[in-house]
Amino acid sequence: MSFYPSLGYLVFGSRLRRLSEYFLAEVNKVYEQAGIPFDASWFPVFYLLSGQQPMPIIDIAEQLEISHSAVSQMVTNLRKKGLLKTTPCKEDGRRQLVAFTKKGTDMLQQIQPVWKAISTAMEELVTENKQSQQLLAAIAQVEQAVQQQPLSARVIKSIQQND
Structure with missing residues (x-):
C-alpha cells in the first residue's frame, strides 16, 4: 500500500x-x-x-x-x-x-x-469510476461542514475530550 x-x-x-x-x-x-x-x-x-x-x-x-x-x-x-x-x-x-x-x-x-x-x-x-462521480458533491459537503465548524475547532474538541 x-x-x-x-x-x-x-x-x-x-x-x-x-x-x-x-x-x-x-x-x-x-x-x-x-x-x-x-x-x-x-x-x-x-x-x-x-x-x-x-x-x-x-x-x-x-x-x-x-x-x-x-x-x-x-x-x-x-x-x-x-x-x-x-x-x-x-x-x-x-x-x-x-x-x-x-x-x-x-x-x-x-x-x-x-x-x-x-x-x-x-x-x-x-x-x-462510479465513486469518482460523487467527488464534487463530497468536496462540497466537506467545504460546507468546515464553514459551519472549522477543522481546528473539531481537533481541539477531540483533544479536550481525550484529556
Whole structure:
C-alpha cells in the first residue's frame, strides 16, 4: 500500500494538495502544447471577468473567497503582462475596476476551447469510476461542514475530550 493512503485522514489535506498540483501542472502542459502563454492559476480571475467586466477587485476577492491582497497581486501581475487593465471606480475612487485589455480578450478567445476540453476530459475521468462521480458533491459537503465548524475547532474538541 502506498504511504499516503495508509495514513487515512491524517494526510487528507496533503493528498488534496498533491492532486491539485498534479491537475494544475497537467493543465499548464496543455496550454504550453497549444502555444498559449497562460497559467492555470490565472483561471479564476479570467473566468470571472469572462462573465462580467469591469469588476471591482473587492468583488473578485469575495467571489473567489480569497484575500483582497492576493487578488490585487494577481491583477498586478496580469496587468504587467498586458492582459488586464485597472481603472478607478467613478463612484468610489479607492476601488479599482478590472477588465481585459485587447491582448487579454484575445487570450480569452484562445483559452475558452481549452476550458471546454478540460471539462470534457474531467467528466470522462470521473465516469470511469462510479465513486469518482460523487467527488464534487463530497468536496462540497466537506467545504460546507468546515464553514459551519472549522477543522481546528473539531481537533481541539477531540483533544479536550481525550484529556
